[in-house]
Amino acid sequence: MRTPYIAGNWKMHMNRADARALAMELRDKLSGVSPRVMVAPPFTSIETVATVLQGSNIMTGAQNMAPAASGAHTGEISPLMLKDAGASVVILGHSERRHSYGEHDQLINEKVHLALEEKLEVILCVGETLAEREADRVAKVVRTQLAGGLKGVTTEQLQNVTIAYEPVWAIGTGRTATPDDADAVHAEIRRVFTDLYDAAQAEKIVIQYGGSVKPDNVKGLMGRDNIDGALVGGASLKTDSFVPIVQFDT
Numbered sequence: 001m002r003t004p005y006i007a008g009n010w011k012m013h014m015n016r017a018d019a020r021a022l023a024m025e026l027r028d029k030l031s032g033v034s035p036r037v038m039v040a041p042p043f044t045s046i047e048t049v050a051t052v053l054q055g056s057n058i059m060t061g062a063q064n065m066a067p068a069a070s071g072a073h074t075g076e077i078s079p080l081m082l083k084d085a086g087a088s089v090v091i092l093g094h095s096e097r098r099h100s101y102g103e104h105d106q107l108i109n110e111k112v113h114l115a116l117e118e119k120l121e122v123i124l125c126v127g128e129t130l131a132e133r134e135a136d137r138v139a140k141v142v143r144t145q146l147a148g149g150l151k152g153v154t155t156e157q158l159q160n161v162t163i164a165y166e167p168v169w170a171i172g173t174g175r176t177a178t179p180d181d182a183d184a185v186h187a188e189i190r191r192v193f194t195d196l197y198d199a200a201q202a203e204k205i206v207i208q209y210g211g212s213v214k215p216d217n218v219k220g221l222m223g224r225d226n227i228d229g230a231l232v233g234g235a236s237l238k239t240d241s242f243v244p245i246v247q248f249d250t
């Protein structure tokens with residue numbers, strides 16, 4: 001049985017005061033819910049949010065990290081710093097990192113390894129662009145991103161990995177993949193896991209869907225066999241929308 005897992009990606013929003021206020025509301029309103037819940041504030045608010053959420057059922061995450069533990073990496077943040085600030089999870093390979101900042105599978109793979117070595121949980125994002133979808137290349141793109149991002153990751157390490165399928169054309173656009181479309185790609189991702197690992201790992205791996213998840217479409221998505229959670233951007237910035245998404249099954 002896979003436990004549902006809902007994560008909020010706050011992207012480049014929220015100063016520390018706003019982040020503290022939102023974290024306090026979420027802590028109170030989501031106390032005792034059954035899905036796993038994580039929120040990923042910007043780096044500058046991680047400590048603030050982690051302090052509020054300490055001892056609660058909500059994990060604090062980061063949206064990215066450097067592929068190095070320390071050293072001369074101007075402008076970067078290391079996994080040790082993330083842990084020191086209170087994060088226990090890191091989102092890696094988000095499409096905004098891939099497409100706006102040129103991150104490629106090899107770099108993402110280095111980050112995945114370092115995060116897992118440092119005992120951070122990883123959410124590894126994969127997903128195709130509109131042009132790739134229209135060219136019928138979804139399966140190939142997702143397979144390449146998974147094989148590249150997970151290269152050398154052991155079965156044991158996989159216990160700390162979640163996959164987020166986020167079609168680029170659905171992120172922040174209000175266009176959601178239909179539950180059928182998303183479920184088909186999630187099923188493909190399980191086939192890739194069977195090939196890269198084995199059937200047991202394919203059955204176990206938690207796969208979130210991301211891309212314009214809202215209170216009114218979450219139920220349809222979560223009702224599908226292969227969809228185990230959501231990585232939520234815009235709708236994670238307000239309790240009015242994030243709380244009902246987390247409580248999709250009530």
Ligand code: PGA
Nearest residue numbers: 171172211212232233234
């Ligand atoms: P969105 O973002 O929910 O605003 O589409 C999702 C994401 O980028 O993780």
